[in-house]
Amino acid sequence: MFACIHASTGDSLREFAYGFSPMVEEIGRGTVVIDVEGCELLFGSPYQLANEVVRRAETAVNVAIAANPDAAIHAATHLKGITFVSPGEELTCLGNFPIDQLDYSLVNVEKKIADQILETLRLWGIRTFADFAALPITGVSERLGQEGIKLQQLAAGKTERHLQVKQPPPVFANSIELDHALTELEPLSFIFARLLHQLCAALNAYALATNELSVSLQLDNQTTHERKLSLPHPMRDHKVFLKLLLLDTEMHPPAAAVKSVSIACEPVKPRVLQNGLFVPLAPAPDKLELTLARLAKLVGEQNVGSPELLDTHRPDAFSMKRFTLQRRAKRQSAICDGPCLGFRRYRPPLKAIVEAGQGLLTQISAWGKQRSVYGKVVALAGPWRTTGDWWRDDRWARDEWDVALERQGHQTLYRIYRELATENWFVEGNYD
């Protein structure tokens, strides 16, 4: 059964109708249809429901209950008060309505065609819904086409359709206020787990995923601790989210006890990926994210990622970017075809003491925390001068040498340089 509520004042009744059922279709302003199936336990019989609607309404409304939504709409629009249309007896109620009151938009008939059909009906002497419903269906089909049949069924109150329900937009955010402020991560993890489980269930219900989680913690010291987790691929696994969130909270702990927790996510379409048969396996996105988070916790966020060369000739100029696996076309990145000479760079460079004789380097010694370099120079090449960024404070200017040092019968190849500004010597690294 369907109930139509019509307010002659034209006020929007959608929010009012949600108080009775979530299955609500709004037919323009002032008219809504609700599906009353299953409302018996709350409101009793359909007639009691209609009475309850009239009682709760702030303005005067017409309520009609019928077996199909279109009959209920016609009855509520044109009959005052409460109307109950029994199933199969629609014409008893609607039969005397003038044919001009037929709402053709309910059966998706265009205005131009509907006007032509109604004009034809008037010429035939058809004045009411009952007259139209009494016409033989074969004749209507032959003379007025499919649109004529649709309008005849509408007049007879025999249309069958589902409600075009517009549900309110989903909100993917959850929050919880705590009775007692939490100071430790372990109890907080249970709160996170509960909120994330609800969020992921909502995402799952709408077949969505998320690639951004926003966490807001209200703290005891009247401040807010906000964190944002960005994921390279959309996911909706609450266990993965929980582990990522806990790792992030361990790395960036809140400054005070937590009073309330809010988690929101940005819904996006889930990732659909077809792996190639001959493409090597790559780490699963969720496992990779967890591994990256654990590595970041272990060695620091700035020490995990992919290197990216900077657009400068400055030695050792690079930045770390987030490691993500993106499928892309093969590209030829090789600069040299065969193997190239390897270099191990000392960070920071070792400050060195260089001895020279007859204009040539003879002995080098340098000590650092992790390594030491010393030995007799048996061969050398250079110098090569490199300079750059002379207009900036952090300019560089230096002379480089490649040297072979002999120690205990083994030769090791190093790159050393002398800073022109300070005249200091450094060992930059070794060839390997």
Added chain:
Amino acid sequence: MKAALSKVELEADIASRFGDAFKVHEKTVVETLATGVNEIDDLTGGLPRGSISEIFGPASSGRTSLMYSMLAYATRHEETCALVDTNDVFAPTAATAAGVDFDRLLWVRCAGNLEHAFKAADLLLHAGGFGLVILDLGDVAGKDARRIISSWWYRFRRTVEDRPTVLTVISEEACTRSCAALTLELNGAADWSRGSLLRRNSIRAKRQRPLSPWRNEGRFVSAAF
């Protein structure tokens, strides 16, 4: 006879309860990943997947050149690679020149912390999906490398054995003991005869493990970088 029968019965009973307790795990045909250096691939047949490969040698013996070559080959063939850089010595500029595709390389810098390096390697191996994981211990002093407890290597060997991952350990001295399926000793020399400009090095590689009568282990092969 009765004792033998009862032993069979006992084994059958235990096997029924504990699955393949008496099953000998036999290695199937080993897939390999090429290093990108023909001479070394000819010598070794490539780096075996699901195993530990160890490359050791003194400084300037060509370990890093070989490492860059391996990374370049693997990333060029769309393998996902990870480098655990114990002493933070990886040089991106030189790696780019060698053809390493950074989009497929995860670089973990451990700033000289050996424990972090092993934990990072363990995390990467357990994540799965990496084609090549390199644990660079090249600047770890020999005495420290010898102190690495064997259980780490056994753990790594057990972790990778069912995965298509090559775990390569680069070190100054051999330290993986019996856990490595392939051990390469490098011994390089600078090529100064090309003039005063040092831009090339040559390495000599010798396979130490596995020992087999039909392979040419025990002799050095040379490759130029």
